[in-house]
Amino acid sequence: MLIFMDKDSKERFPRIIFYLVLAFTIAAPVQADLLPEPWQSQREESIEISDRACNGHDHYISEVFIRLGDNDPAMMNNAAWLKTNCKPFSDLSSDEVIGYQMKSALLGYPIAMDNYGVRLIYGDRGVERDTSTGVALLERAIEAGFGKAAVHLAHAYSKGEVIPRNIERARDLLAIAESENVSPDLLDNIRKLISAARKEESAKTSEATGSSKETKLTGDLVAIPAGSFKMGCHGLGDVGARGCSRFRNDKPVHRVTLEAFKMQAHEVTWDQYQLCVDAGGCSSPWGGDRGWGEGDRPVIEITWNDIQKYIEWLNTQGVGTFRLPSEAEWEYAARAGAPTNYHWGNSASTSKANYEKAHGKTMPVKSYAPNAWGLYDMHGNVSERVQDCWNDTYEGAPGNGQAWLSGKCKERVIRGGSWSDAAVNIRSDARHRFKLSSSNSHVGFRLVQDR
Numbered sequence: 240m241l242i243f244m245d246k247d248s249k250e251r252f253p254r255i256i257f258y259l260v261l262a263f264t265i266a267a268p269v270q271a272d273l274l275p276e277p278w279q280s281q282r283e284e285s286i287e288i289s290d291r292a293c294n295g296h297d298h299y300i301s302e303v304f305i306r307l308g309d310n311d312p313a314m315m316n317n318a319a320w321l322k323t324n325c326k327p328f329s330d331l332s333s334d335e336v337i338g339y340q341m342k343s344a345l346l347g348y349p350i351a352m353d354n355y356g357v358r359l360i361y362g363d364r365g366v367e368r369d370t371s372t373g374v375a376l377l378e379r380a381i382e383a384g385f386g387k388a389a390v391h392l393a394h395a396y397s398k399g400e401v402i403p404r405n406i407e408r409a410r411d412l413l414a415i416a417e418s419e420n421v422s423p424d425l426l427d428n429i430r431k432l433i434s435a436a437r438k439e440e441s442a443k444t445s446e447a448t449g450s451s452k453e454t455k456l457t458g459d460l461v462a463i464p465a466g467s468f469k470m471g472c473h474g475l476g477d478v479g480a481r482g483c484s485r486f487r488n489d490k491p492v493h494r495v496t497l498e499a500f501k502m503q504a505h506e507v508t509w510d511q512y513q514l515c516v517d518a519g520g521c522s523s524p525w526g527g528d529r530g531w532g533e534g535d536r537p538v539i540e541i542t543w544n545d546i547q548k549y550i551e552w553l554n555t556q557g558v559g560t561f562r563l564p565s566e567a568e569w570e571y572a573a574r575a576g577a578p579t580n581y582h583w584g585n586s587a588s589t590s591k592a593n594y595e596k597a598h599g600k601t602m603p604v605k606s607y608a609p610n611a612w613g614l615y616d617m618h619g620n621v622s623e624r625v626q627d628c629w630n631d632t633y634e635g636a637p638g639n640g641q642a643w644l645s646g647k648c649k650e651r652v653i654r655g656g657s658w659s660d661a662a663v664n665i666r667s668d669a670r671h672r673f674k675l676s677s678s679n680s681h682v683g684f685r686l687v688q689d690r
Contacts, residue, residue, distance in 0.1 A: 240572070297473050339368060344376060349385035352376045357391050370402050381412070386419025390429055397432040406436050407464065410611055414576045419663045423584055428582065430611050437613040442472040453558040456514065459504040460688055463572050467496040468569055470570055470632055472668045473578060488631055489668050495567045497640035501688040502564060502572050505615040505624065507602035507608070509533030512541075512549060520552030521545065537621045537683040539601065541652060543675040546624060546684050553686075560689040565642035566627040568687060569654045573617035573667045575610040580666045581618055582610035587662035592619035594665045601658050601680070602659055618665040621683035622653040622673070629672040650674055657681035 337358075344351040358366040359373030374395075380388035393412035396405040413429050438459075454459075471492035509528065519578035526540030541549075546563065554560050564572070579585045581592070589597040592607055593616070601620055609615045626642035629650040636643055648673040656665030659681060663669065673682060 250642060255585065263618075276403050344380050347379075347383070349380045349383040349388070352380040352383070352569040353385055353388040353391060356380065356388070360395055363399045368401075374402065381415060384419065386416045387425070388422040389413070389416040389419065390421055390425050392469070393429045394432060398428065399436065404436060404440075406433060406440065409436070410576055413611055417577060417579070417584075427583060427608075431608060433611050433615050434609045452556075456511065456553065456556055456558050457503055457561070457612075457686070458508075458511065462570075463497075463500050463502055463568075463612060465497060465499040466571070466576075467494055468571050468574060468576075469493070469578065470495045470567055470636075472666070472670070473580075489633070489670055491633055493633055493636060493638065495571065495638050495640055497568060497571055500564075500568060502504045502568070502614060503685040503687070504609070504613055506537035506621055506683045506685045507549070508604055509538050510535060512538040515549050515552045515637050518659045520555075523550050524678070526678065526680065529600065535603045535605075536601045536614075537604060539621060539680045539683055540678045541683070542678045543624065545678070550686065560685040562689055563624060563626045564687045565640060566625045566652050566654065567637070567640045569623065570667055571640070572612065572614055573610070573655065575612040575614065577611070577667075580668075582667065583608075587665065592616070592665060593658045594619035594660050594662060596659050598658065617655055619656055619660065620658055621655075622660075622671065622681055623655045624673065624682065624684045625652050625654055627652045647672070653682055 313642065341355060344355045352378070354374045355366075356376030356379075357363065359369045359376065361373075362368030374392065377388045377392040381392070389412040389504070393409040393416065395402050396409040396412070398404070409429070410433060413426065413433065416426060416429070425670035455554060469492050472489035473492060510533070512521065512524075513533070516523055522545065524538065524545065528536070550561055550563070562649050575582050577583075581587060587594070589595065591604045604620070605615045606620075607616065610617060626644070628644055628646040628648035629652055630636070630643060630646040653671050653673045654669070664671070
């Protein structure tokens, strides 16, 4: 046990053995019998013992060192906390603490694999940087069900400072962390990092291709990856199963598989629509801006035919071919890989979207943080028209992501909810109908670029 070694012995601690054993550990699956009991309960017990030892209880101080000597992985991983926070353990050297954490990681303790993996990736606190081993340790911790490891690895991949940036892997890790009951604040931070990374990459691409004309006409376009998802109301969180039974139009839940496409990062604004008006391709919305201001707020008071005229004009401007999204494309993009009611989780918040008359009007686009794929205002602000005809349920709906162009086609689907809607109506899966000839201050649109 390192605590009883002399100083010279401690300095000669054979770190090479750690790497040899680690190579074997990484190659093999996590073995539950490496731990004397499930790691979560072991963690709770070690924390209780550490707390009491830290408060000067001699019996528990002895218990800590007994467990360290017995290679208890949870207690060994607690050594760093004990050294930092507890006077009875201030004599522990940094090398001893690192040694304990190494051993704990080798024993398959998920928190230690996460903690030591982060140290290796960043070269933290006297640990020599070894990013490949650090990433492997975090991946092992993720396999063992430790959600924070997914957050830490997603952070590294989205920042791209110590390991190569990999936005798609960061997004996958975010989804894993969301399923492991990780703190919402940690998840929100990762979403922001992924969004910032996507924007940075998009800016580099735009600069390289010189797409200033396209940006003026359409704003940023977000690349939505190919994939599949379960479309419809899942009955989670604030909504619950009763919410779905009350809104039978978002049932049954069904799997949809989609090809990749590009979507406007935000709703079409007054400034963008005005270009069509100025060119003679569109008429000014009859209801105007309601005195709220135009500029970068979403355009409102437009009918289905108004939107079709705008699309027809836009498609003559040499920036590609655009159309309204299908309903499936819209929900897939709104979720951005999240199976929850909203892209940030299952509970609504007026700090994350404009709804329930929080401002009493529309807000400029990008007033709130985007989802993990870089799309803004998919919840609230204005409801958004999609191509699909209205159908009362999803019975018979396409499974390939294409628009459903049969049913009650004098009414089309609108998605996302508006500035005046209740939380239940801005869910990713909430759907409503709107007549072709109707317009109001609650409905706008955004477009996708055709494949």
